[in-house]
Amino acid sequence: MTLPNFITIARFIMVPLIILAMINGEMLAAFLLFMLAGISDGLDGLIARHFNQRSELGSWLDPVADKFLLVSVFIMLGWLGELPSWLVIFAVSRDALIVGAVVLSSLLDNPVEMRPLLVSKANTMVQIVLLILVLADLAGLAELDGIVRWMIYAVAGLTIASASAYLVTWLRHMAGVNQPD
Numbered sequence: 001m002t003l004p005n006f007i008t009i010a011r012f013i014m015v016p017l018i019i020l021a022m023i024n025g026e027m028l029a030a031f032l033l034f035m036l037a038g039i040s041d042g043l044d045g046l047i048a049r050h051f052n053q054r055s056e057l058g059s060w061l062d063p064v065a066d067k068f069l070l071v072s073v074f075i076m077l078g079w080l081g082e083l084p085s086w087l088v089i090f091a092v093s094r095d096a097l098i099v100g101a102v103v104l105s106s107l108l109d110n111p112v113e114m115r116p117l118l119v120s121k122a123n124t125m126v127q128i129v130l131l132i133l134v135l136a137d138l139a140g141l142a143e144l145d146g147i148v149r150w151m152i153y154a155v156a157g158l159t160i161a162s163a164s165a166y167l168v169t170w171l172r173h174m175a176g177v178n179q180p181d
Contacts, residue, residue: 002053004044004062011040011065015072022076027138034135037069038128067095070124073131082134087152087159091127094163101170112173119165123158130155 014037021030044062048054071092078088098114105112130151137144 002048002055002058003051004048004053005055005058007040007044007047008058008061008065011037011044012061012068014040015065015069018069019072019076022073022080027135028140031132031135031139031141034069034073034131038132041066066124070127070131071095073135074127077131077134082138083130084152087156090156090159090163094159094166097163098166101166105170105174108174110174112170114166114169117162117165117169119158120162123155123162126151126154126158 014033018030018033018037021027021033041062044058048058074083074088074091077083078085102112102114130148133144133148133151136142137148
């Protein structure tokens with residue numbers, strides 16, 4: 001097993017620890033673990049690229065670990081009442097729709113390779129910043145209510161834009177538009 005894959009698996013293990021910390025009201029621990037998970041995400045990619053340790057397993061594990069982390073923390077913050085339910089539903093539904101589209105296209109013998117779109121990368125970045133701000137606020141590290149309110153709307157807008165862009169891409173693929181013969 002490569003070092004990047006080991007780091008990615010460690011990130012999977014961090015997710016239940018983050019959720020447990022949140023359930024127990026240990027928000028500083030949740031914040032620190034979330035930050036560590038984020039650093040590990042960057043580190044595994046850096047090591048994979050710099051030391052040529054990319055692997056097919058890693059290409060699957062890394063995005064799944066990222067989604068597991070983000071979706072879990074979104075759901076937990078929604079359950080705790082720290083994020084609006086509608087935002088949690090938007091974020092989780094977008095990811096479920098993307099996975100569902102990929103699976104459906106494969107089942108219909110028309111597999112689609114969903115590459116990250118620029119709007120999707122922006123959406124993920126803004127989601128991460130929102131989660132960091134909320135966790136930092138809950139940990140008592142800063143008073144961020146005003147910024148969090150604006151970030152909620154930024155995440156909502158980018159989530160809708162990203163879901164729409166992926167839907168259009170998927171529909172064009174399924175209709176055979178702009179595909180080689």
